[in-house]
Amino acid sequence: MTSRFPDAGAVGAGGFVRDDTPTPEVDRREAVMASLAGTVRELVDATIRTTVADDEVHRVRDELALLVDRLRAAQLPGPAGIRYNAEFRAWNWGNAVVGAANAIAPPLEVVHDASGCHADVVLGAAYEGPPGLVHGGVSAMLLDHIMGVTASAMRRTTFTGTLTMRYRRGTPLGPLRLEARIVREEGRKVFVVASISDAEGVTVEADGVFIQPAGTPAVDG
Numbered sequence: 346m347t348s349r350f351p352d353a354g355a356v357g358a359g360g361f362v363r364d365d366t367p368t369p370e371v372d373r374r375e376a377v378m379a380s381l382a383g384t385v386r387e388l389v390d391a392t393i394r395t396t397v398a399d400d401e402v403h404r405v406r407d408e409l410a411l412l413v414d415r416l417r418a419a420q421l422p423g424p425a426g427i428r429y430n431a432e433f434r435a436w437n438w439g440n441a442v443v444g445a446a447n448a449i450a451p452p453l454e455v456v457h458d459a460s461g462c463h464a465d466v467v468l469g470a471a472y473e474g475p476p477g478l479v480h481g482g483v484s485a486m487l488l489d490h491i492m493g494v495t496a497s498a499m500r501r502t503t504f505t506g507t508l509t510m511r512y513r514r515g516t517p518l519g520p521l522r523l524e525a526r527i528v529r530e531e532g533r534k535v536f537v538v539a540s541i542s543d544a545e546g547v548t549v550e551a552d553g554v555f556i557q558p559a560g561t562p563a564v565d566g
């Protein structure tokens with residue numbers, strides 16, 4: 346088996362970083378950060394939907410500014426990236442779709458199943474495009490991610506090459522299901538189809554070509 350992991354601290358193929366933080370410590374910190382992000386996510390929703398008076402908005406803003414300063418007391422020099430330890434525990438806490446520390450991420454919880462991947466998610470006011478409907482770019486972002494994870498199949502790195510969307514009808518904010526599966530592979534190219542559905546059926550369909558960049562090994566390759 347070919348290792349895909351570089352030395353600890355080094356940046357490997359695709360920008361993935363080997364990090365020897367023990368899994369229990371990763372799990373502990375992830376839970377702490379997910380707790381913070383969950384409250385910030387509530388803050389985002391509350392900010393969009395609040396109707397309190399201007400003075401109260403200004404007071405809340407001033408208190409929040411102090412909290413931002415406290416978090417900035419110790420910061421990474423850049424984005425969080427994707428890290429792996431020797432047990433293949435991966436963490437990408439800043440990811441736009443699944444990042445545990447990212448309040449902008451819904452976050453999507455991707456489940457691997459017999460045919461590919463699926464995810465159940467509830468999208469609120471922060472993801473609105475047309476009135477009461479999910480923004481088309483948000484739909485594309487979520488599908489891109491679950492399709493990329495499906496193409497990677499936990500054994501190789503793939504990047505989106507081409508992604509085609511078909512918006513069949515508006516996707517309502519609220520509970521949704523995403524599904525993705527591989528339809529065929531040709532060399533380094535993986536062809537994936539996916540959909541978003543509400544209780545009435547499919548709202549968005551997507552097909553994409555995901556490519557394993559030249560020089561990146563599969564775990565079993």
Ligand SMILES: CCCCCCCCCCCC(=O)SCCNC(=O)CCNC(=O)[C@H](O)C(C)(C)COP(=O)(O)OP(=O)(O)OC[C@H]1O[C@@H](n2cnc3c(N)ncnc32)[C@H](O)[C@@H]1OP(=O)(O)O
Nearest residue numbers: 435437489490493494504505506507532554556557558559
């Ligand atoms: C917790 C951990 C989670 C980890 C999992 C995380 C999952 C994240 C999921 C999110 C996915 C993303 O958003 S990824 C981010 C968005 N995507 C990107 O930024 C990708 C930017 N583009 C690139 O890096 C590159 O162009 C690649 C990797 C796509 C291809 O480069 P390459 O490897 O040099 O490819 P190349 O040799 O030229 O071509 C190989 C074959 O692919 C074809 N090909 C090349 N480009 C394309 C293309 N855009 N669309 C279709 N097909 C293409 C060629 O014709 C060729 O076919 P043939 O001649 O062999 O037939």
